[in-house]
Amino acid sequence: MGKLLSWIAIIALVYAGMRLFVVLQRKSRVAAARRAATRPAAPSGAAPERMLACDHCGVHAPASDMIVVGERRYCSPEHRDAARG
Numbered sequence: 040m041g042k043l044l045s046w047i048a049i050i051a052l053v054y055a056g057m058r059l060f061v062v063l064q065r066k067s068r069v070a071a072a073r074r075a076a077t078r079p080a081a082p083s084g085a086a087p088e089r090m091l092a093c094d095h096c097g098v099h100a101p102a103s104d105m106i107v108v109g110e111r112r113y114c115s116p117e118h119r120d121a122a123r124g
């Protein structure tokens with residue numbers, strides 16, 4: 040009888056250990072996700088790109104996406120053409 044009780048105790052301990060392991064793993068995953076969410080943008084290490092306003096509609100877009108005509112910048116070919124015409 041004592042042997043059976045000790046087996047039950049061992050199984051209960053293993054089960055409790057597994058439960059604790061799962062809970063701790065879930066907790067660390069949540070903490071990691073929270074850390075990633077609170078981290079500032081640009082995780083790739085790239086420098087934030089400058090945003091420029093379209094000279095036609097005023098919409099801001101990344102500098103590399105703008106269409107530059109001399110001193111003027113446009114968000115789309117349509118606005119470049121509209122500003123010209």
Ligand SMILES: [Zn+2]
Pocket residue numbers: 093094095096097098113114115118
């Ligand atoms: Zn525009």
